[in-house]
Amino acid sequence: MVVRYHGGAADESVRVTAACHPHSARRLLMRVSTTFGRLAAGTLVVALGTGLAGCGKSGDSGSGGSGDGKVTISVMGLPPATKAATRQAFLDRVAEFEKANPTIHIEPSDAPWDVQTFAAKMAGGRAETVLEIPLTEPPGLIDRKQVADISAEAKALPEYAALDPRIMDTLSRDSKIYGLPESMYALGLLYNRKLFAAAGLDPDKPPATWDEFRADAKQIHDRTGQIGYAPMSINNGGGWHLTAMTYANGGTIEKQNGDKQAAGFTDGDATAQALDLLHAMRFEDNSLGTNMLRKSEDIAPQFAAGKIGMQINGPSAYGSYLSLYKGKAEDFGAAALPQGPGNATLIGGTVLMVSAKATADQRAAAVKWMEFQYLKPAYDPDIAAAQAKANAADKLPVGVPGLPIYDQSVVAKVDAAVKPYVNVTTAHFQPYVDGTAKLKLVPEPPVGSQDVYAALDPVVQAALTRQNADIPALLKTASGHVDSILQQQ
Known part of the structure; x- marks a missing residue:
């Protein structure tokens, strides 16, 4: 078979x-x-x-x-x-x-x-x-x-x-x-070329690092009034994108522990740094908009309408951008996922x-x-x-x-x-x-990936909605939950 x-x-x-x-x-x-x-x-x-x-x-x-x-x-x-x-x-x-x-x-x-x-x-x-x-x-x-x-x-x-x-x-x-x-x-970064130009950014030079990504998102918001970056946080999307950001920062979501997999995102600070970035963009830069409980179907039509500057996704979304959401072909741009020290993408x-x-x-x-x-x-x-x-x-x-x-x-x-x-x-x-072409290609977590993503969604939501979010504590709690999930696989 x-x-x-x-x-x-x-x-x-x-x-x-x-x-x-x-x-x-x-x-x-x-x-x-x-x-x-x-x-x-x-x-x-x-x-x-x-x-x-x-x-x-x-x-x-x-x-x-x-x-x-x-x-x-x-x-x-x-x-x-x-x-x-x-x-x-x-x-x-x-x-x-x-x-x-x-x-x-x-x-x-x-x-x-x-x-x-x-x-x-x-x-x-x-x-x-x-x-x-x-x-x-x-x-x-x-x-x-x-x-x-x-x-x-x-x-x-x-x-x-x-x-x-x-x-x-x-x-x-x-x-x-x-x-x-x-x-x-x-996964890479999709961006609206028209919004980049309106914000004074070069559409042919999208952000390559997380620092550039944050700065561009803020500039888009400050100069155009539109959302700089729209993160997903529900329907397993938050955990999925957090995994990609973790890889880019040099971390992992799962690790081998004997004959089982175990949570690996509390080893080092790669995942915490990704969450800190989202938290700062939300509460310091105000570049993420007001709705912090988004799924892909919430982001796609706004992105096509020119109301969102950037989103994490693959270029294959171009088809639906044109046919389903009536976006303008000339406004669509695609770049590699911004990077930390990991030089990797999911x-x-x-x-x-x-x-x-x-x-x-x-x-x-x-x-x-x-x-x-x-x-x-x-x-x-x-x-x-x-x-x-x-x-x-x-x-x-x-x-x-x-x-x-x-x-x-x-x-x-x-x-x-x-x-x-x-x-x-x-x-x-x-x-x-x-x-x-220059990035390491890292597969999704090998065991129970969707369950793991679901367990990480609330952590992403907390980073986006709580100004006093204790990210290390949130990750520790999620690590225990993920370990329990993986032990049953």
């Missing part, structure tokens, strides 16, 4: 519904994305910021035999009925795959990843053959022996050697390969894994499907160009940077093929491309 995997926190381009995993929508949109102008660690994606609906039922992979000599695998990834065009496109790909591989039968499923039910599905043998899961999950799945060693099948794939080793490290254990990447993202994404319950024939069929549907468009210039042409014809953004799963030798070929169809102002994304 193939398991696909996604991670992250509340963001309308990342989160779907409370019942479905945060990155179901991102995965769907990335499948129809094109690439160009990638970082040494970045790929261009199309993301409209829409969510998937309908958390459907999963199928049982069974033995994989159909009685007619065919191997049967059920695959997640089928868009819901409410997305008629993309659903039909997926079904067309299934038909194309089956025609090219007549001994394999595909049973598509529109059941998205659901963190609440996944464990029970796996234990009960009810999981699809091809599943989608977040980048936070592989360590636990490997430890619990729920996913199969696919080393032989993976290493036989075209361009396998060009897959980014930083990503593959999260999918490997003891020299064995347990999964393959599908799509990745890295990455997440979707990966593909194979269930330990799969037969040898199913494993082989599953990896073949993974390569056909998800990997080949990322390394084959002809397929990438065809997708880019179609997306450009549909007036979808082509040329928005993200993270590639392949190295520069592959990326360069795909970029060249896609370049004629790029329809965004690539210069407005160049600060993100150049800056993120």
Whole structure:
């Protein structure tokens, strides 16, 4: 069985519904994305910021035999009925795959990843053959022996050697390969170029450090009256962004403690410094506005309307900025995440894994499907160009940077093929491309990331709403809570 995997926190381009995993929508949109102008660690994606609906039922992979000599695998990834065009496109790909591989039968499923039910599905043998899961999950799945060693099948794939080793490290254990990447993202800083200019700032020189970030936010507020920076603090968004800021400051959220993970954010002052910064911006600079209980859906429309100068997010939000919130393309800017001593940013994404319950024939069929549907468009210039042409014809953004799963030798070929169809102002994304290429890419906390983010939300809220907030005490309390969560994982 193939398991696909996604991670992250509340963001309308990342989160779907409370019942479905945060990155179901991102995965769907990335499948129809094109690439160009990638970082040494970045790929261009199309993301409209829409969510998937309908958390459907999963199928049982069974033995994989159909009685007619065919191997049967059920695959997640089928868009819901409410997305008629993309659903039909997926079904067309299934038909194309089956025609090219007549001994394999595909049973598509529109059941998205659901963190609440996944464990029970796996234990009960009810999981699809091809599943989608977040980048936070592989360590636990490997430890619990729920996913199969696919080393032989993976290493036989075209361009396998060009897959980014930083990503593959999260999918490997003891020299064995347990999964393959599908799509990745890295958090950065989105900013309104028009507000920067109105505040007397250079739109081509966004802040690179937290000190510059704070100063720019204050200048935007003081000179334009608008919100300099809008932090998230609810729906796990506060903990998610605090994690990214902690990484940038050189800290960690979780650490290894024996055979379990434990809270690591009270080791050193990286997390406390991030909270001190938010507290000072709120109570000394008054640059964060008045609403301190924001989620992504609160920030996105105001940002598009030019009422917010900066937000932490990925460039893939550009699609929803244009289509959903009617923002102006010329005002959108993207930069790398501002840095402290860590020189790092948070990455997440979707990966593909194979269930330990799969037969040898199913494993082989599953990896073949993974390569056909998800990997080949990322390394084959002809397929990438065809997708880019179609997306450009549909007036979808082509040329928005993200993270590639392949190295520069592959990326360069795909970029060249896609370049004629790029329809965004690539210069407005160049600060993100150049800056993120220099950063360490750190995955989300490996165990219980969403629960950990939820435990950190109240700490962020306190820093933003209490002038006398005792940040060390708040972190100590949260550390105990997180330790309790992680002990149960």
